[in-house]
Amino acid sequence: MIERIASRARAFPAKVLTAAVLALAGTTPALAAWEPTKPVEFVIPAGTGGGADQMARLIQGIVIKHKLMKEPLIVVNKSGGAGAEGFLAVKEAKGDPHKIVISLSNLFTTPMATGVPFNWKDMTPVAMMALDQFVLWTNAEQPYKTAGEYVAAVKAAGPNKFKMAGTGSKQEDQIITVALEKATGTKFIYVPFKGGGEVAVQLVGGHVHSTVNNPIEAVAQWRAGKLRALCVFDDERMPYKEKVTDTQSWNDVPTCKEAGVPTRYTMLRGIFMPSGVSKDQLAFYVDLLTKVAATPEWKEYMEKGAFNPTFMSGDDFNKWLATAEVTHRTLMTEAGFIAANAK
Numbered sequence: 644m645i646e647r648i649a650s651r652a653r654a655f656p657a658k659v660l661t662a663a664v665l666a667l668a669g670t671t672p673a674l675a676a677w678e679p680t681k682p683v684e685f686v687i688p689a690g691t692g693g694g695a696d697q698m699a700r701l702i703q704g705i706v707i708k709h710k711l712m713k714e715p716l717i718v719v720n721k722s723g724g725a726g727a728e729g730f731l732a733v734k735e736a737k738g739d740p741h742k743i744v745i746s747l748s749n750l751f752t753t754p755m756a757t758g759v760p761f762n763w764k765d766m767t768p769v770a771m772m773a774l775d776q777f778v779l780w781t782n783a784e785q786p787y788k789t790a791g792e793y794v795a796a797v798k799a800a801g802p803n804k805f806k807m808a809g810t811g812s813k814q815e816d817q818i819i820t821v822a823l824e825k826a827t828g829t830k831f832i833y834v835p836f837k838g839g840g841e842v843a844v845q846l847v848g849g850h851v852h853s854t855v856n857n858p859i860e861a862v863a864q865w866r867a868g869k870l871r872a873l874c875v876f877d878d879e880r881m882p883y884k885e886k887v888t889d890t891q892s893w894n895d896v897p898t899c900k901e902a903g904v905p906t907r908y909t910m911l912r913g914i915f916m917p918s919g920v921s922k923d924q925l926a927f928y929v930d931l932l933t934k935v936a937a938t939p940e941w942k943e944y945m946e947k948g949a950f951n952p953t954f955m956s957g958d959d960f961n962k963w964l965a966t967a968e969v970t971h972r973t974l975m976t977e978a979g980f981i982a983a984n985a986k
Contacts, residue, residue: 744916
């Protein structure tokens with residue numbers, strides 16, 4: 644059974660601006676802290692339309708609206724190799740403070756599944772922005788009203804009759820699918836796509852039977868009455884009680900455990916820099932993201948996307964990452980997804 648890897652943490656303190664007292668003409672100007680001197684590339688190691696893409700572009704919009712940076716923040720999708728393209732681009736930019744990347748849990752799963760020479764320790768952790776939930780979704784035109792009813796139908800049909808769509812192979816969505824199979828005695832045909840947005844479209848079109856998309860990736864289709872949220876893969880229901888559809892809030896979606904499907908998993912949404920950057924350069928981005936997380940736009944996004952708005956940085960974030968890496972290695976091993984050449 645998948646163990647929850649989320650934890651609460653203290654917010655990282657804002658940067659401290661240093662000042663030097665100069666006995667020149669009676670002035671005391673503050674020394675300038677580091678800030679970008681050219682456009683910053685914001686790498687998204689996933690396709691367009693998915694949760695990581697939406698979050699990165701929201702951060703970009705907030706930075707622009709509130710004028711939090713003098714230089715532009717330019718988002719670039721590098722989804723090749725289940726995100727390996729994006730992570731390797733940051734690894735290879737050692738010492739470059741003008742490149743950041745938004746991470747999913749493919750931070751752990753991609754190198755384990757492919758053997759690509761990369762580890763989260765090859766980058767500089769900046770901040771955890773949130774933890775993302777996963778929901779079991781079906782098409783609203785299907786007859787299944789609960790997760791229990793859907794699992795019973797999958798069992799009755801026999802192995803490899805129902806299609807489960809997800810983002811990528813041997814990544815979070817397929818890990819959850821395998822865990823779901825083991826917990827319920829079912830067997831799906833897993834169909835991978837490049838991004839969560841495409842996954843939701845495929846389910847609306849009836850090309851697959853279910854998905855384990857993040858809330859933000861399917862909320863528009865849910866609100867429109869095209870999809871049905873059967874259960875959330877977590878220990879507790881999501882706390883948000885404002886109605887999203889005509890009849891349901893996120894809080895109305897039962898946990899999968901409540902629905903008789905004992906599987907749980909939450910996913911990292913974090914920001915990293917290349918290795919070899921200075922403390923002042925790291926402090927700039929920690930401060931920037933602290934300001935982003937305090938804006939009304941970010942708080943609204945957290946609620947609409949049903950995120951767990953955990954913010955974490957510094958030693959706390961590094962400890963969380965080390966624990967999460969061990970957890971993912973266990974899950975990947977149980978699913979048989981570890982590559983022969985993975986370290």
